[in-house]
Amino acid sequence: MKKRFDLVKMEKVAALAAPLLSIAGLQAQEKPLNVIYIMSDDHTSQSIGAYGSRLASLNPTPNIDELARDGILFENCFCTNSISTPSRACIMTGQYSHRNKVLTLDEKLKSDQEYLADEFHKLGYQTAMVGKWHLGCEPSSFDYYTVLNGHGGQGEYFNPTFQTSELKDKQWPANTKGYKGHSTDIITNITLDWLKHKRDKSRPFFLMHHYKAPHDFFEYAPRYEDYLEDVEIPVPETLFDTDKWGSEGTRGANDSLRHVIGTSISSRHENRTYVNEYKINTGDPKKDTYLAYQEYLKRYLRCVKGIDDNLKRLFDYLKKEGLWENTVIVYTGDQGMMLGEHDLQDKRWMYEESQRMPFIVRNPLSHYRGHKTDLLINNIDFAPTLLELAGGKTPDYMDGRSFASVFDGKEPDNWKDAVYYRYWMHMIHHDIPAHVGIRTKDYKLILFYGRHYDPKREGGPSMSWLKNKKSHLIVPTPVSFELYDMKNDPQEKVNLANDPQYANVLKGLKKKLRDLRKTVGDTDEQYPELKQIIDKALK
Template sequence: MKNLYVKIPLTLLLFCQVLLGQSSKNKPNIIYIMSDDHTSQAIGVYGGRLARLNPTPNIDALANEGLLFKNAFTTNSICTPSRASIITGQYSQTNGVLDLDGELDPAKEYLPMEMKKLGYVTAMIGKWHLKNEPSAFDFYKVLDGQGKYFNPSFLEKGKGTWPKNEVKSVGHSSDVITDITLDYLKNRDKSKPFFIMHHYKAPHDMFEFAPRYKDYLADVEIPEPASLYYQPNFGSAATMGENGKMRAVVGSSVSDKHLRRNYVNMLLNDTVSGTIGTHLAYQEYLKRYLRCVKGVDDNLGRLFDYLKKEGLWENTVIVYTADQGMMLGEHDMIDKRWMYEESMRMPFIVHYPKMIKSARTTDLLINNTDFAPTLIELAKGKKPDYMQGMSFINTLQGKEEKNWRTATYYRYWMHNIHHWVPAHFGVRTNQYKLIFYYSKHYLPEAEWDKFYWSKEMKSIGWNTSVAWEFYDLKNDPEELNNQYKNPKFKTIIASLKEEILRQRNQWNETDKKYPEIQKVIDKHWND
């Protein structure tokens, strides 16, 4: 059979190209900005105890012309899996990235793939932290792994074969990453709208700030959370041990309570102890952290000034967020991983003058699987069926969302690794939170030795209790009182357990692959 050819007139081809060009021009540019571990407590506009220090004037100004989400949450509060959920719009088991050892399959770099289909030129700049090459982006220049604060190396598209495509830089990472994005914007393909993921390393542990900030907050007393010192009804046998016997080995701390990782030891070299040591360690911790935050905010000022100068401000969607929250001494804890508010909550701000006309806030319950679907709809596309998250574009437009979730699911997999946080899952609604600590690694112990964390885990012990925690967030927003045993909440807790089971099935988050964990769940579900 002969091949059939359809002859299309040149004028029709040119007309189609003009239409496509007009379609692209009508689409907004999108810059997705994400810092590492920048918790909402350290953003002034969120109004926490640090707000009076005015740590983020540029981010605050962005929010004061945009939409601030009060209830944005991660589904897995650790860098790699959170980033995987953002890129894929999927929960951890579906995208295959459970913990820091996870590698995102390049075939699942869904967000940049979908943006390219919609006519966008795409770029990934800064911290990637998903192991494999971000090959779906038209351009990338990403930190090598976790990356260094000073003089960081980058892996750059077009400079060789991944991961040997290394290029050097000079300066502090926050400054350098901003310079790369500004350079990209100046030299981009201006015939297409752009989608840029602009990711900072700061303020990730160990908080190495640029030298120009050494005097910032030097003479300021940083406000402290009361729970840093006193929390008599907090936690459970899983987080404290029976009668508090596990306090020294569960959850790295500001005070010197934790045997292996605490800031009294790390920042003060055990020169002081007790309450005085805790106070001094906290002050040093927060000042280093906030100096890194200040570096991010100042660099965002540079980026925003460029967008305004070049006439890009009005037609550019700017998102500011973090990959998760961070414990800043609450419950005497450092780092993230926990399902507690300060760790689980993500800052999330959207600025888009063509859609959001004035400062607004929303209590809508969103999580990081929703980001990709929303960005795709902002780009005039449609959420792919394979994405599990939901678009909240109606909220951005000032409309009501229909059939929205009433609870968000969370799971942390890395049982007692690095910061000694027990494995757990649960749900959070607008008023309540139910957490189940199943306290077991998903890999059998026989397989541990091939992982770098094995000796560390075994050295301090990995057996922690199984337990439930329940918090009434409306009356106990700081999660000071575990009410799981309170008969007043029996019916509510039962309904939340049903919600956990429903979402675990809905999102492919069950433990069919991990029968030893399922045994623990079955045994303790009705405790």
């Protein structure tokens, strides 16, 4: 991988390079680019070699890394709401969660909100959706679909059932078809079959190719049983060193809530821990945590290995058939994932490993290959960018903006200097408090406001998750700020919110967050209790 992409420098170079055509110019002369959008579930950037994390030495993703060497890697790509269904809704609509109304896992995207597919149709593209959809509705705006069925859209790892538009005699949701084998292999097979036999080869195509892996519970194909078996997985520094991280909102006063907030690797959490799940008990708590971490990561990375191997199959086909040089290829995850950092599992958090999404793009028309860029982007920006690369424009109803000029070596005009985040599912599933925040290139401010957005809704789907919870998990959690210096403390080890030396930084970020909430229209007018708490905190 080459050194970081300096957009300002590259813009000057591009202006001097008269013989070189711009991306837009090339697209005007060539036939339309195909677009393949590849997304895995919970595949976090620190488990991709090209991102250079502690796991890079394991070489977990050689094929994805090769894609990065031939494209552009985005270092500062962030989720607006780090949970599967909301993130996917943001990507499909180009809108924030509060705008598309998919706040949590309970809401469903409406079929008339499949904007990304609709806009590609307007550009003359054939569209297809294969793999994990997880949006609740039929992907009816696509010309073709075969999507995982069961478990609320999660599907099974082994011998999965799919719902498919191939069954013309059956309507959704009864249009099901079963397959034998592992889902990662099967999803690749279905995509290859569509590319070979079902697409209209006279038209450009937009294909969404989504894997279930490496989602919990990390059921990998049997052929990977020995992968990493005798390898020691590097441990994050913050697995054990968590003294200065967090706040009362995530730890409680004097650590009084450590046993109920944030499911853990160690035996800390009372509801779910990998020490207990993997039945580890050596008599030494620190050793138990280490062994549980090793088991967690090996299962996770075996799922990742299956994805990377299958992508080689897909890439080899594209090259063989002459599609490689006329197809934009995107690789990403639907959000990040905590891999033991701060003794946490799962996602949902605004912490870096969860909020950051891997985002790698190979544009065959771009002259800039093997670069990294630190441009701040959100998943709401994906749709506008893909549409511009296909020759279209961003619809007015989308909140996101296109950063397609990056592929010409130019930073977009008047680009954002901060990204917005909000997690709504207060103390549900992995027991994470509701929070809102802002991320700039240098700092991150998180406000844990600790309240469910609609706690009085009787019989609603969200509250049904709480029926087996202990009462103390349902109550509000403390309101608090966390401030991290991302340049000097990228692992977010020290919360600086109460540090006098950072008082002015805190004040400025509070104002920026307050202003950004107004700009994006997320001001909680319909949730008076939340509005009062958040507005008071941000004064």
